[in-house]
Amino acid sequence: MSEIDSAPYRIAAQPYYRPVGNEVDLYTAAYAARMPMMLKGPTGCGKSRFVEYMAWKLKRPLITVACNEDMTAADLIGRFLLDINGTTWRDGPLTLAARMGAICYLDEVVEARQDTVVVIHSLTDHRRTLPLEKKGEVVEAHPDFQVVISYNPGYQSLTKDLKPSTRQRFGAMVFDFPNPDVETEIVAHEAGVDSITAVKLVEVAQRSRNLRGHGLDEGISTRLLVYAGRLIAMGIPPADACRTALVRPLTDDPDMQDTLDAAVDTFFG
Template structure:
């Protein structure tokens, strides 16, 4: 198995298209344009990237960005072992060499000085300078860079600079419409349509509280978690409290409001 094969998505991930984003991504990939996915937590951005990597038959290397991530974590560093010093590629460098899709998840969590290293890969140069090694990596013809972030968490301290944003084509994601979301829950879990509809009803009630006590709405991911608990025999109301309410807030008033909504739906 080649290095590239080790990063291929072997099984088709379930992804429910909401619009024409699949065709639009295929066009962006054909032009090798960098892609930016914007949308709330748990709305399907990462699943979409995984699905597109599978559909296109390309390896996928994912990096979960965080505030401690350095440029060396992305591009690589020299390591010392018993045999001496050797260079180890970081995930971004590896993706550029192999022709993989490199997915930087929640990129705004990374430090601004770290993000500068991606710039030469996102324009006509398609190169990655490895200053410490004295090498300039020419990106493989199949390489593509994809980033994601949640605009709801933007702040003056955590936002992408225009010099970074304008290097990407952008897709706006949101929670699915009710009928689509019900279908997703049924596909992803063992619960029936009636239960799925009730779970989505509660999720939508929670989303209406965004900005009114909740920083973030109840995501599709959390609805799937609740359905999975129900499939394991947990009472529906308890599953909703465990998976859809308690993880997203500690505010007693908001918890009380959502608990009342759960009781109204499930009795």
């Protein structure tokens, strides 16, 4: 088989990522050992950006799969397709990454059905192989190949959880929202706002996160803070930007919206 062109899957420019601990060193060591990795943390806390940054730093191509409940094993490994020449095999993203030596990132993996997730098992233990039963081929993973999965533990349930047989194939890193000073630095950089505005946005987020389990499943994410900051940078009044990017996406409950609107008015009223 001819060599696969990895150029479309390489991160050309350095993604902005602000380390908050020793996560870069930990992941670098895990990749050197080709240890499959599991990233756990709330929505919008930087897991996907971290994977992009590490792919860039390690100079590896990155293939990302947004998992969902309708995804089948064939969507991951590939299928035969009809074309003008008859039937042609088309590799799925997992197979392509294994052949290429890419990092394969399965984002929000618990959204996928468990019978779909098990196809990664043979790639995440000592075998590092992927059987393509329909094609009658066993793919030997490239030496540089690695699987990374992520999910939000806050959304776990009995129907959306990883089997122990899957969990115990991975090392794990836990992510959370950074401390206020670091988060302020991130928001100011990513949104292009001044530090005073960034501080106020982070304060609003802190208020919302204190309500987790008291009317909110999740607090305002760093991602949403960046969205609000970008609206402000474009000239939208701060209170309007916050309601549009922070409050209304988070909840449909009128009382909770009023509570969050009051927090916005405290800092931007």
